[in-house]
Amino acid sequence: MRLLLISNSTNAGEEYLKYPIGDIAEFLSCANEVLFIPYAAVTFSYDEYAAKVQRRFDEIDIRVRPIHREADPVRAVMEAEAVVVGGGNTFALIKKMQEQRLLGPLHERIMDGLPYVGWSAGSNVACPTIRTTNDMPIVEPESFRAIGAVGFQINPHYLDANPVGHAGETREQRIEEFIAANPGVYVAGLREGCMLHVEGNGMTLKGPRPMRVFRFGEAPREIEPGADLSFLMEKA
Numbered sequence: 001m002r003l004l005l006i007s008n009s010t011n012a013g014e015e016y017l018k019y020p021i022g023d024i025a026e027f028l029s030c031a032n033e034v035l036f037i038p039y040a041a042v043t044f045s046y047d048e049y050a051a052k053v054q055r056r057f058d059e060i061d062i063r064v065r066p067i068h069r070e071a072d073p074v075r076a077v078m079e080a081e082a083v084v085v086g087g088g089n090t091f092a093l094i095k096k097m098q099e100q101r102l103l104g105p106l107h108e109r110i111m112d113g114l115p116y117v118g119w120s121a122g123s124n125v126a127c128p129t130i131r132t133t134n135d136m137p138i139v140e141p142e143s144f145r146a147i148g149a150v151g152f153q154i155n156p157h158y159l160d161a162n163p164v165g166h167a168g169e170t171r172e173q174r175i176e177e178f179i180a181a182n183p184g185v186y187v188a189g190l191r192e193g194c195m196l197h198v199e200g201n202g203m204t205l206k207g208p209r210p211m212r213v214f215r216f217g218e219a220p221r222e223i224e225p226g227a228d229l230s231f232l233m234e235k236a
Contacts, residue, residue, distance in 0.1 A: 040088025087120025
């Protein structure tokens, strides 16, 4: 199993996909073409999304093949060299993936070693469910079930505090609600600029910031970049 699960596409003040493109290039070094899933786009077209990703992937000499142009999306998944799933709205993404019956084939191919890259919503859908996304629903999927390539949940764009003057719940409080309702499930609070690199049963954190890990009945843990996160790969 090979996964690169990225918190966010763009760091503040930087160009789109600029910070992770080196890691993506290294991860996809054996691929000439990727199957791109753009279904998280809501306010712009799938064609626009694919073109935007292709412009960045031109730098690493990889062709982007958009799944929405395929006559048979399931067959495209089964024949892909690698799959890339972009960020946006997680509910819109999973709804379309469920409608096209992509979850089972993706899980099968990933378990067989298909390289998978996702950022933001694309990282969410690699988890068992999308229940730790930050997004508003926008659309209603068949269920919250996702690919289940990993056995833990990710909260991308994880923030430690609310803006000054805002009295609403913090991200940590929301995650604490989730683990109270779902004991035994790990949640990885993945801060911006960071990513999880999975190879087989091993996983490491890459990036400039630690990751905050939550589980019911345990104090939240700060995990530093480079640390071995194999314990998260154990199924709940």
